[in-house]
Amino acid sequence: MESVTKRYADGTVAVDRLSLEIRDRSITVLVGPSGCGKTTTLRMINRMVEPSEGTILLDGEDIQRRPVTTLRRSMGYVIQNAGLFQHRTIVDNIATVPRMLGWSKQKARARAAELMERVGLDAALAKRYPYQLSGGQQQRVGVARALAADPPVLLMDEPFSAVDPVVRKGLQDELLRIQDELGKTIVFVTHDIDEAIKLGTMVAVMREGGRLAQYAPPAELLAGPADAFVEDFLGADRGIRRLSFFPSASLDLTTGPVLPLDATAEQIAAAGAPWLLVTDAEGRPLGWGEPRTLTAGAIRPGELLPYGRPFVPGTDSLRAALDSAVLSPAGHAVAVDDAGRVTGVVSQAAIGEAIRGAHAADRADEAKVAS
Amino acid sequence: MNVLNFVQAFFSDGAHWHGYDGIPQRLLEHVQYSLLALALAAAIGLPVGLLTGHTGRGGNALAFIATAARALPSFGLLVLIVIVLGFGLLPVMIPLVILAVPPILVTTYEAVRSVDPSPVDAARGMGVRESRILFQVELPVALPLILSGLRSAAIQIVSTATIAAYVSLGGLGRYIVDGLYQRDYEKVVGGATLVAVLALVTLAVFWAAGRLAVSPGVRRR
Numbered sequence: 178m179e180s181v182t183k184r185y186a187d188g189t190v191a192v193d194r195l196s197l198e199i200r201d202r203s204i205t206v207l208v209g210p211s212g213c214g215k216t217t218t219l220r221m222i223n224r225m226v227e228p229s230e231g232t233i234l235l236d237g238e239d240i241q242r243r244p245v246t247t248l249r250r251s252m253g254y255v256i257q258n259a260g261l262f263q264h265r266t267i268v269d270n271i272a273t274v275p276r277m278l279g280w281s282k283q284k285a286r287a288r289a290a291e292l293m294e295r296v297g298l299d300a301a302l303a304k305r306y307p308y309q310l311s312g313g314q315q316q317r318v319g320v321a322r323a324l325a326a327d328p329p330v331l332l333m334d335e336p337f338s339a340v341d342p343v344v345r346k347g348l349q350d351e352l353l354r355i356q357d358e359l360g361k362t363i364v365f366v367t368h369d370i371d372e373a374i375k376l377g378t379m380v381a382v383m384r385e386g387g388r389l390a391q392y393a394p395p396a397e398l399l400a401g402p403a404d405a406f407v408e409d410f411l412g413a414d415r416g417i418r419r420l421s422f423f424p425s426a427s428l429d430l431t432t433g434p435v436l437p438l439d440a441t442a443e444q445i446a447a448a449g450a451p452w453l454l455v456t457d458a459e460g461r462p463l464g465w466g467e468p469r470t471l472t473a474g475a476i477r478p479g480e481l482l483p484y485g486r487p488f489v490p491g492t493d494s495l496r497a498a499l500d501s502a503v504l505s506p507a508g509h510a511v512a513v514d515d516a517g518r519v520t521g522v523v524s525q526a527a528i529g530e531a532i533r534g535a536h537a538a539d540r541a542d543e544a545k546v547a548s
Numbered sequence: 549m550n551v552l553n554f555v556q557a558f559f560s561d562g563a564h565w566h567g568y569d570g571i572p573q574r575l576l577e578h579v580q581y582s583l584l585a586l587a588l589a590a591a592i593g594l595p596v597g598l599l600t601g602h603t604g605r606g607g608n609a610l611a612f613i614a615t616a617a618r619a620l621p622s623f624g625l626l627v628l629i630v631i632v633l634g635f636g637l638l639p640v641m642i643p644l645v646i647l648a649v650p651p652i653l654v655t656t657y658e659a660v661r662s663v664d665p666s667p668v669d670a671a672r673g674m675g676v677r678e679s680r681i682l683f684q685v686e687l688p689v690a691l692p693l694i695l696s697g698l699r700s701a702a703i704q705i706v707s708t709a710t711i712a713a714y715v716s717l718g719g720l721g722r723y724i725v726d727g728l729y730q731r732d733y734e735k736v737v738g739g740a741t742l743v744a745v746l747a748l749v750t751l752a753v754f755w756a757a758g759r760l761a762v763s764p765g766v767r768r769r
Contacts, residue, residue: 263664
């Protein structure tokens with residue numbers, strides 16, 4: 178997008194000289210408060226709104242040169258309330274664009290069935306009507322419908338805003354998985370900064386008056402907001418959220434205070450720690466206990482305090498590790514493997530050390546880029 | 549004698565069941581007038597209603613015209629037109645059509661306008677052409693309301709088509725007009741009963757049409 182402006186007849190400027198390079202096969206998130214012109218920007222890409230000034234190039238070609246219906250059919254479009262056709266069955270909803278492009282009914286329906294599977298919809302829903310589906314399921318249909326003709330570009334306008342947080346998280350994870358498989362060029366509009374940071378390869382923060390405040394990868398955004406507006410928009414726990422981008426693999430785990438249920442008095446004494454993590458026979462965590470309250474030889478689960486939420490080193494970030502340590506009465510995070518067996522524990526202090534290390538590495542990277 | 553006796557006497561009289569003044573003949577005429585009037589009214593009301601509803605323009609002007617048309621008395625209009633144009637089918641059709649256009653026009657306009665805008669936005673964003681948006685996205689969803697407009701128009705036409713008899717045409721109004729003139733109340737009540745039954749049949753026909761034409765996804769069952 179090159180210096181694109183949208184000015185309405187009454188003089189209101191929705192988008193002000195916006196220049197944005199959207200990378201192929203990545204998710205670009207437009208985020209900002211309401212009225213910042215993010216939806217207008219998105220709608221200019223498929224010419225639902227025509228820009229007053231500036232040009233939008235798609236693969237180097239001005240989109241104004243393409244017939245508007247051809248352009249739109251080459252871009253999937255997903256909107257907030259899914260916008261399903263309530264008189265059509267789910268399978269026919271998904272088959273809309275393929276049918277318009279002249280596919281046979283059979284081929285379009287086969288494609289629709291394939292997409293239902295891809296977005297995680299039960300095939301039994303194919304013959305249902307939209308009103309029989311939950312909001313989250315309808316939104317999945319919306320995504321499937323947008324993907325039906327395999328367009329290279331996907332435009333998504335606050336697609337997950339109307340569903341509850343649990344369903345939203347599921348839809349976001351699903352979108353990331355689909356993106357891993359399909360590699361579309363996705364432009365995603367949201368007012369939710371957490372959603373932007375979770376989904377975006379690049380995040381464009383917009384401010385009132387349709388101006389671009391910052392355009393950067395999410396980790397960079399959290400590390401260095403361009404100005405007070407972006408900092409304010411990112412919210413209070415920016416530091417904690419940034420930890421999501423630091424891996425937990427390098428944490429030093431210790432198995433010293435980890436003991437089985439049938440630990441003897443000697444073992445308890447030998448551990449020499451103020452808190453001990455007790456595991457079951459398979460090595461799964463049961464809880465924390467203080468040595469003086471434990472019955473040596475036959476520890477009862479009733480003597481233990483909850484261990485909180487364990488993290489998986491390598492898979493989870495430092496944020497998950499820190500959260501685990503904060504939740505634990507012992508001040509230690511519990512690390513488990515994929516099967517849920519304890520691989521060790523790590524103290525808040527050690528996690529703090531790892532965070533400082535990660536920040537230092539980040540600064541070194543920046544300095545390298547700068548020089 | 550009460551009304552039920554009149555009804556019983558009218559329908560059990562064999563003479564009322566055949567000939568040019570028989571029930572089948574009068575019923576057929578009545579249905580023909582009604583269908584013709586409804587078709588003409590729909591030919592005016594549906595396209596204008598669909599178009600204004602889709603574009604969202606002209607709603608105020610439309611409501612004004614419709615209200616004005618509703619205020620016109622059909623019978624007075626009939627007399628006036630007969631004075632100007634003379635006898636015939638046309639003077640009967642004009643007041644019937646004027647009567648029927650407003651409910652069709654206004655409900656069609658409202659039906660299309662009140663369609664949820666998000667599927668329309670989605671369709672437009674997917675590259676569906678405007679004409680297809682109207683007929684394949686908006687119309688199927690607006691159909692129940694449009695049918696209800698047609699239904700009230702049809703029922704008004706069926707009951708008002710009795711006035712055709714005043715200008716020497718046939719139809720079920722014949723019994724009422726002639727009965728009153730001849731002080732034959734059996735005939736008046738019989739004719740009125742037939743009109744009422746025909747109105748109920750009209751209702752049933754529209755109910756069936758709704759079952760057939762409206763998608764289960766819109767009917768929600």
